[in-house]
Amino acid sequence: MLFYLKEQNIELKQIKGIADKRENALKDMGIFSLYNLLMYIPKSYEDRTQLADIADIEKSCYAGVIIKVTSNAKISYLKNRKSVVKINAVSSGIKGSIVIYNASYSASRFAMDKEYYVYGWIEAIRQGFVITNPKSVFEYNDLSSALKIFAEYRIPQNINISQNTFRLIINNALSLCKNNICDLLTNEIKNELDIMDIRQAILCLHLPENKSDIIPARDRLAFDEVFSAILYLKQRKKEITGRKNNFIINDLIREKFTANLNYVLTEAQINAVNDIIFDMGKDAQVMNRLVQGDVGCGKTIVAFYALINASKNGYQSAFIAPTEMLAKQHFENIKKLTDIFNVKAVLLTSSSKDREEAKKALRQEEGIIAIGTHALFSGDIEYNNLALVITDEQHKFGVAQRARIANKGKNPHILMMSATPIPRTLSMALYANLDVSIIDQMPPERRPVLTYSTDYSNKKRLYKYIENKVKSAQQCYIVCAGIEPDEDENIFSLEQQYKELSKDLSGINIGYIHGKMSAQDKDNITNKFINNEISVLVATTVIEVGVDVANANLIVINNAERFGLSQLHQLRGRDGRGSAQGQCILLTDSKSEMAAKRIEILKNSSDGFEIAQQDLYLRGPGEMFGYRQHGMFNFKYADIYKNPELIYKANKAADMMCSDEKYSDTINKILNLFYLNQSDVIDN
Structure with a gap:
C-alpha cells in the first residue's frame, strides 16, 4: 500500500499486549512488522450498534441486550473436565441465563445485581432465554464502547489469540503510530480523483464508525494495488525511450505490398499498418505494440508487412507461432510475398528438416525472415542482426520466453498479436506498458458464422x-x-x-x-x-x-x-x-x-469485443482471461474485472505522476514498495 511510517524502527514488542509468546503467534500469522499488522485487514464486520429487546427475539440469533445479574456465577465441570459457567439474569422482565464453556475465569466478570451489555448467540426458549458464549461483555456504564461496528479478523484455529485480544492489539498499534502514517499520494491527486487518505482508510478499516466508511476505505487499498501496477508498466514503457532501431520507411514497399494482395485491406488493418510504420520510423524508441483483433480479422497480413519492411531495411526478423502447424502455414503464406520482394524466409521448428541450414543463414545473412515456434529462441540459435520480433497469440508465450527471443537482437522492435479480445477499459491496466492497435473490422468477404x-x-x-x-x-x-x-x-x-x-x-x-x-x-x-x-x-x-x-x-x-x-x-x-x-x-x-x-x-x-465485455460481466473476475493467476494482476483487494472506474482513476493518476518531474522521488518510493511486494512476479 502507498504509505510509509515516519518511525521505521518500531518493533512488535513495543506494542502494548505483545510479549514474546504472542509475537511468535503473530509471526505464525505472517505478521512480522508494524506494517504487516496495520495491513492485516478484517475479513468481515459485525454491526453491534443496535440494542435489542429480549422480548422481541423469537428466533435464535446474534444480538446485544442489557441484562441484570440475579445470581452469583456457578462453575461446574463436564466429564472431560471442561468448565461450565452459568449466570442467572433478567432482561426486560424475562428470566434467562448466560452459559460460558471452558472459560472458568469469566465467572469473575459478573457481579450480583449489576447491569451489563452482553452480545452473543441468544436462544429464545419456553422458560426465557439463554446466551451462549457471549462475544463481548461491557458494564452498563460503558455502553458507548459496546455499541460499535466490530472488525472480525481471519485468525487460524491453531493460533491462541481471540478476536477481542487481536482487536485490542490493533487498537494499541494504531494509538502508537497513527500520526506516523505518511501517504505517498499527494493531496492534489486524492482531491482530483476523490480518493480517501490512506491514514483515514486504515483507521476506518480497523475501527469503522459507520458502515459507509468501509467501502471507500477498501476502495483506497484497491486503488493502491492497481495504480502501483499501472505505474510500474508505464515506467517500463518509458524505459524503451532512448533505445533506437529506426527503419527507413519506403512508401514504394507499402504500395507494392498492398498491390500484390488479392483483396483490399480494411480501414482497421490500414490503421494498424500505419501504427507500425510510425513505430518503426521513430528516432527516439523501438516499437512495443500489441495488435488485438478478432479471429479472422486479418492480423497476420499486418504482421507480414512489418516482416517485409524489416527485410527491405536489411534487418532480420522473427515470427513466433504457438504451434508447428501454424508456423508452417504462415511460412507457406509469406513465401508468396518474399518471392515478390526478393527476400529470404526460413522455417525453424523443433522438427525442421533444414534446421542446420536455417541456423547457418540466420547466423551469417542479413534481412532474413525466420518463421517458427519456440525453437526460434533456443540456445543454439544465433542471429546476425535481429531487429523485429513478432509473437502470434502472445498469451501462449510466457514473459521469460518473449524476453529470450528479444535478447537475441539489439533493441529489436516488438510486435505482439492476440485474437482474444479484451474489453478496452481492462486493457488499460493489462497493457499499460504497450501501445495497442485494435482491428475491429472483419474483411467484407468474411461472413459472420x-x-x-x-x-x-x-x-x-x-x-x-x-x-x-x-x-x-x-x-x-x-x-x-x-x-x-x-x-x-x-x-x-x-x-x-x-x-x-x-x-x-x-x-x-x-x-x-x-x-x-x-x-x-x-x-x-x-x-x-x-x-x-x-x-x-x-x-x-x-x-x-x-x-x-x-x-x-x-x-x-x-x-x-x-x-x-x-x-x-x-x-x-x-x-x-x-x-x-x-x-x-x-x-x-x-x-x-x-x-x-x-x-x-x-x-x-459476432463482435468479439462485445462478447468479451459480456463474458466479463457474466463470468466475473479471473475466470475469463486467467489474469488472476498472472503475477502483478493477482490483486488482493482490487477487482479490475468488475470495477472499470478503478482503472480509469489509477490510469489518470499514473499519467499525472509520469508527466511531472516533481513526482520523480514519489514514483521511486512507490515502485520500491511495488518491487518489494511483486519481486517474484517481476523476476519471472
Whole structure:
C-alpha cells in the first residue's frame, strides 16, 4: 500500500499486549512488522450498534441486550473436565441465563445485581432465554464502547489469540503510530480523483464508525494495488525511450505490398499498418505494440508487412507461432510475398528438416525472415542482426520466453498479436506498458458464422445433417469438453463422441485430436484434415489456435455450457474461413439461466469485443482471461474485472505522476514498495 511510517524502527514488542509468546503467534500469522499488522485487514464486520429487546427475539440469533445479574456465577465441570459457567439474569422482565464453556475465569466478570451489555448467540426458549458464549461483555456504564461496528479478523484455529485480544492489539498499534502514517499520494491527486487518505482508510478499516466508511476505505487499498501496477508498466514503457532501431520507411514497399494482395485491406488493418510504420520510423524508441483483433480479422497480413519492411531495411526478423502447424502455414503464406520482394524466409521448428541450414543463414545473412515456434529462441540459435520480433497469440508465450527471443537482437522492435479480445477499459491496466492497435473490422468477404443451439435429443438429426454436409464435399469440427468419460462430470467426451460417430457415420472418414497426443501425431491428423483425407475432426479445445481450413464450414460444440463466451467465440472462429457460409451448432442439455444467457449472446453477436465485455460481466473476475493467476494482476483487494472506474482513476493518476518531474522521488518510493511486494512476479 502507498504509505510509509515516519518511525521505521518500531518493533512488535513495543506494542502494548505483545510479549514474546504472542509475537511468535503473530509471526505464525505472517505478521512480522508494524506494517504487516496495520495491513492485516478484517475479513468481515459485525454491526453491534443496535440494542435489542429480549422480548422481541423469537428466533435464535446474534444480538446485544442489557441484562441484570440475579445470581452469583456457578462453575461446574463436564466429564472431560471442561468448565461450565452459568449466570442467572433478567432482561426486560424475562428470566434467562448466560452459559460460558471452558472459560472458568469469566465467572469473575459478573457481579450480583449489576447491569451489563452482553452480545452473543441468544436462544429464545419456553422458560426465557439463554446466551451462549457471549462475544463481548461491557458494564452498563460503558455502553458507548459496546455499541460499535466490530472488525472480525481471519485468525487460524491453531493460533491462541481471540478476536477481542487481536482487536485490542490493533487498537494499541494504531494509538502508537497513527500520526506516523505518511501517504505517498499527494493531496492534489486524492482531491482530483476523490480518493480517501490512506491514514483515514486504515483507521476506518480497523475501527469503522459507520458502515459507509468501509467501502471507500477498501476502495483506497484497491486503488493502491492497481495504480502501483499501472505505474510500474508505464515506467517500463518509458524505459524503451532512448533505445533506437529506426527503419527507413519506403512508401514504394507499402504500395507494392498492398498491390500484390488479392483483396483490399480494411480501414482497421490500414490503421494498424500505419501504427507500425510510425513505430518503426521513430528516432527516439523501438516499437512495443500489441495488435488485438478478432479471429479472422486479418492480423497476420499486418504482421507480414512489418516482416517485409524489416527485410527491405536489411534487418532480420522473427515470427513466433504457438504451434508447428501454424508456423508452417504462415511460412507457406509469406513465401508468396518474399518471392515478390526478393527476400529470404526460413522455417525453424523443433522438427525442421533444414534446421542446420536455417541456423547457418540466420547466423551469417542479413534481412532474413525466420518463421517458427519456440525453437526460434533456443540456445543454439544465433542471429546476425535481429531487429523485429513478432509473437502470434502472445498469451501462449510466457514473459521469460518473449524476453529470450528479444535478447537475441539489439533493441529489436516488438510486435505482439492476440485474437482474444479484451474489453478496452481492462486493457488499460493489462497493457499499460504497450501501445495497442485494435482491428475491429472483419474483411467484407468474411461472413459472420451463423450460430444455433439445440439439445441432445436432436443428436441423430444432427448426425444426418453432418453426413449431408460431407456428401456435399464440406468438412466439420466437433468439439468436446474432455477426452475421457468422467463419472463426476456430466460431459460427452471425445472418446464417446468418436466411438458414436464411427458407428453412425460408418462411411465417413473421421479423425480425432487432443492435447495429450504427440506433436507428430497432431501434425499428421491436422495435415489429413487440411488435405480433406478426414471429413469430420473430433477435437478438444486444442483447435482453438489452429490452421485455416477453408473447406470446414460447420463446427459442433458439445456441452456448450462448459465454455465461456469468449472461448466459444474463439472456437467458432475456426469455422467458415473460406467463401462458403460457416455454421456453429451449440449442443447443451443445461437448464441453467447462465448457460442460456451465454448462448443467446453468441447467437446474436459476432463482435468479439462485445462478447468479451459480456463474458466479463457474466463470468466475473479471473475466470475469463486467467489474469488472476498472472503475477502483478493477482490483486488482493482490487477487482479490475468488475470495477472499470478503478482503472480509469489509477490510469489518470499514473499519467499525472509520469508527466511531472516533481513526482520523480514519489514514483521511486512507490515502485520500491511495488518491487518489494511483486519481486517474484517481476523476476519471472
